[in-house]
Amino acid sequence: MPWAGKGAGTYVVAYGAPARDCAVRCLESVKRYMPAIGRALVSDKPLGPETVCLCEPDEDIGARSVKTRMYDVAPAEWEYVLYLDADTELIAPVPFLFDVLADGWDMAICVNP
Numbered sequence: 001m002p003w004a005g006k007g008a009g010t011y012v013v014a015y016g017a018p019a020r021d022c023a024v025r026c027l028e029s030v031k032r033y034m035p036a037i038g039r040a041l042v043s044d045k046p047l048g049p050e051t052v053c054l055c056e057p058d059e060d061i062g063a064r065s066v067k068t069r070m071y072d073v074a075p076a077e078w079e080y081v082l083y084l085d086a087d088t089e090l091i092a093p094v095p096f097l098f099d100v101l102a103d104g105w106d107m108a109i110c111v112n113p
Helices: 017-033 061-068 095-102
Strands: 008-013 038-043 052-055 080-084
Touching: 008 017, 008 061, 017 038, 080 095
Parallel strands: 008 038, 008 080, 038 052
Antiparallel strands: none
């Protein structure tokens, strides 16, 4: 697994109380199911379950600017960055998503059935 350890992390953006409440559950689920994976929160202040808080201003509706700049904002040592919507909650480990990135895909999108 070339992405294991510090070479990979999850990127969650959350501004405002509802999104931040969801982000706590999201980050805690990543910690529970993939504890070795970094957990970056992009927000105006830390929450707790993240391994790093990337404090960025909320500049636009839906925080699109920090979502589309994830490769610039995410920790430089992360070669593989998995963006998760704040309302995502893992119910099992998802190493296969990092495998897709390690196989050379720039992006993979999963939809909620």
